[in-house]
Amino acid sequence: MSELVLPKINKETVSKKEYIFKKLAKIINPENVLSHVDEIKPYETDALAAYKQTPLVVVMPENTQEVSNILKFCHKENIKVVPRGAGTGLSGGALPLQDAVLLSLGKFNKILEIDFENKCVITQPGVTNLGLTHAVQHKGFYYAPDPSSQLACSIGGNVAENSGGVHSLKYGTTTNNILGVEIVMMDGTICKIGGKTLDQEGYDLMGLICGSEGLLGVITEVTAKILKKPQVVKAALIGFPTIEEGGNAATEIISNGIIPAGMEIMDKALIEATDNFSKAGYPRDAELLLIVELDGTESEVDGLLKEVSSICKKNNCSSLKLSNNEKERLSFWAGRKAAFPACGAMAPDYYCMDGSIPRGKLAEALLEIKSLSKKYNLPVANCFHAGDGNLHPLIMYDGGDKEQLRKTEEFGSEILKACVRLGGVITGEHGVGVEKRELMCEMFNDKDIQQQLDIKKSLDEKNLLNPGKVYPILRKCAEEGRVHVHRGEEKFPDLPRF
């Protein structure tokens, strides 16, 4: 892994570690302040495990006032703070700093109010994404954004990263599914934004906080919108003999006015990998596999499935299966959901990229990735959230081989640059973090970045909250930073990633 440049270490802070520890132990319950190396080691990385750094101290406040008091103290003493949710982020957004207090929201794990009348849940940020759905599903409701790590990722982290999921095209990402947040600014100010109403007046501060990767405020409460489950959900599993035909079918589905609840594409390499791994019964002769999920009323879904089938047949599909029951629908997804571990089984390491491209550019993107794969002599498998244009190429390599690692990083960089060239972006859902920081210049010029930095400065004038993340430190498009998942090093090996 390339050397990661982090903000300059404040030696004075490091030398005052004892003082800081003692002060923090007075601000909150001393049992919730950790500084012994054995205690803080688990916090040294998030799910981007290639980067590690033990923090100065770890604090685990239990309520908003404690968060405010901690931040007020750190602000006064010029101490950096890195907020952390469940630590499942893939871009190193919660990577600790040697001279920073790591603020874990782990104890904010309660749902505060379930309000079916107003269709919302007020929750602390440490509650898991799936925990929200579990709390309301007995009445037929659910929380729509479903990032693949939903079993473990926290709702606060979802807000910080503006997490999506496979249903983003129809149901939006986090920013479209929350009504309010409570945040604490770096100077300790507590601010309530939104509430139980739709929209808010004035500047859309909630929109700004969503996806700000912990740089503008610490999220201490979230009001999330809940939706009634659709009456019927059905899926189709379709194989295509060529990438182009499959890509065209996906585009045609959308241009025919169909908005699928989910639409996923896998290439041949991934079809084989997942079918070997999970025995999903995928058509192994296909070059491209399309899963289309539709929801709504019975006749609506059946009608749309008919349309999807005819579009796929017109585009020369080689196989077509429709789910007849819930079990079958889930079996269609089984292989897709095993995509990441399947790649993990094929090589010592795999490296997951996350870019977005316009849907119609899929064939072009896949062909380019194929030729890059030849150039670097590294195998790659691709999955694509075709509904929303989010592409996840998985490069397989051996991290023990330094040269392969370097080549993998270059390969990854070239893929993301290609995404931008095709009209897309360098991150669809994993965030920028430290991983893609220097690639920001591929998308933005100095003025664009400066405007964002000015916002940061206006709300955190000393640049103490999560510094060194999102924005380039080197201010040049350096070849660094990508998501590496090393077997044995991965923090959440059991989490499905798709």
Next chain:
Amino acid sequence: MFIEVRKNSQIFQDSNKTYYPEDETEVSSVVKELYKKNLPTELIGTGSKSFIGNKIQSANKLSLSKLSGIVEYLPEELYIKVKANTPLEVIEKELKINNQELAFEPVDFGFIERGKSNIGTIGGYLSCNFAGSRRFKVGSARDHILGFRGVNGKGEVIKSGGTVVKNVTGYDLSKLVTGSFGTLVALTEVVLKVLPKKKLSNTIIIHTEDKKLVNELFEKISSSSSEVSGAVYIPDEPEDKDYKNNKEMIFKFNDLNSNGSFLGLRLEGDKAAINEKTKTLVSELELNKMNTSILDTHQSVPFWKKINNLELFTETKNNLLRAVIPPSKGDELMQKLGNKYKYYVDWCGSLYWIEVQAKKNMKIVEIKKLIKELGGYLTIIKTSPDYDYEETIFTVDDTRLLISEKIKKSFDPKRVFNPGRMYRGI
């Protein structure tokens, strides 16, 4: 000072001290000059919503009206990229050709101001972030902006977002700029998410004077999986003959008896889906026990158009308030409003349009206090000629105001754009 600017500027300025830049580069040049000379300036498009917000005391105007036209429209990618001052009518017309639409259903404020359509430009619309009846189902204008280009208060061209729905690259400035009433950025180009138009629309009308029942129905509708995409309640005003006549004239449809109070709920989709959803709703809402009728698509489409044109308050000379509350507080609010005010309820019980008579400004203060107590917010959309501006047009608390001031400064440090339009000091 103004003459000095004009002398130095290559950009055309008319006798009303209005600049008309032709493109983004010219917008940037003008703003750089305004910034240098410290000149507060009002940003204008076609002026269709210039009556909303506080009055601006600025000698100069910057018209963005020449930045108009569709830049790129890819129906299969579900986005349209337009210059910021493209008229909404042009965009909607183009989308209609491809059976697509702006799902947030833009509100036409022309009727309340001048009695006829004047929907304005997309840039102006986004700056206000209002959404029509479909809001509770599909989101607001801010949920449909994917990216923008614009000029900040220093004259720098900046951009954010892109053309794809999944994008977490940097702060989401598109959201911040939407609803900022032109106080942060002069928009030059925007990218909007577009969605397929539903084939048919039906509206079930439920006649009832029972407000408690209305709120119960709103609750059941929002808990239903039948995907109701509009739910509005129009109460009757038996004591005001003019209003009553006006109401009956506006909602004159073959299958609607607009004499009395009624609730309208919209179902969209193909014929089979609408039938299926109707069947479910008949049972969920126990509609067999009520006095109902159904508007077919030919009546349903104009019905919702009239709702979103605010036609009930056409050319009102009174104050018009827009209040948003948690829907569970509907009973309380309706009780307090009693029959003292003319109002109607949209967004399935969340949005109230309330008219307050001229010379009764104190009533606005009372209603605003009540709305805040109910956990909502209130905007004074139109003011009567005697309105004294003592009560703020928008609702904001001190902390949010402080943060907003800081953000304003980061975009527009000298307060060149629309100073005071939203809040004092911004």
